[in-house]
Amino acid sequence: MYYTVYSAPVGEIYILEKDGFIVEVMFDDEPFMTKKQVAHLKKEDTSVLREAKKQLHEYFHGHRKVFDLPLKQSGSSFQEQIWEALSAIPYGESRSYADIAEEIGNPKAVRAVGQANRRNALPIFIPCHRVIGKDRSLTGYAGTKTDMKAVLLELEGIPFVKK
Known part of the structure; x- marks a missing residue:
C-alpha cells in the first residue's frame, strides 16, 4: 500500500492507495503512524495519489464540486x-x-x-x-x-x- 500527504486548510490529510484505488483517508497523525507501521505503508506519489491531491486542492480552492477518483472500501x-x-x-x-x-x-x-x-x-x-x-x-x-x-x-x- 502507498500513501501521500496533502496539506489542507483542515490540517494534514493522509491518503492511502492499494491496487490503484484510494482505500482510506486519515486526518490524525497517531492513527496514521500506527497504520503506517502495521500495514508497511510506503510513501510514494503514484498517479492515483497525485490525482487525489490535485482534486483535493481544486476542492479546497472552490474549483471542484465532484470527485472523480477510483475509490474502494469494504463494509456490510x-x-x-x-x-x-x-x-x-x-x-x-x-x-x-x-x-x-x-x-x-x-x-x-x-x-x-x-x-x-x-x-x-x-x-x-x-x-x-x-x-x-x-x-x-x-x-x-x-x-x-x-x-x-x-x-x-x-x-x-x-x-x-x-x-
Whole structure:
C-alpha cells in the first residue's frame, strides 16, 4: 500500500492507495503512524495519489464540486448502501441522518446510519460531512472532529448551527 500527504486548510490529510484505488483517508497523525507501521505503508506519489491531491486542492480552492477518483472500501451491504447515499448528496447540500434512513427505505435506522457514516473510510471523497442533525446542528465527524466538519460545510456554503 502507498500513501501521500496533502496539506489542507483542515490540517494534514493522509491518503492511502492499494491496487490503484484510494482505500482510506486519515486526518490524525497517531492513527496514521500506527497504520503506517502495521500495514508497511510506503510513501510514494503514484498517479492515483497525485490525482487525489490535485482534486483535493481544486476542492479546497472552490474549483471542484465532484470527485472523480477510483475509490474502494469494504463494509456490510448496509454500510455500502449508506455510503452510496452519501455520495449522492450534491455539493452545497446537506441531509440529516433521518433523511438518509428514509432514503434507503429504513426510517428507523437513524442510529445505524450514523454508525455507517462514522465508518466511512473515505471522508471528503464520500461526503459524510454533509450529514448534519435534523435541527441543522453539527454532529460528530470522523469521530469527534466537528471543527473540521464546520470548515468543510462553510467551504460548501451549507448552513448549520454550532452548539
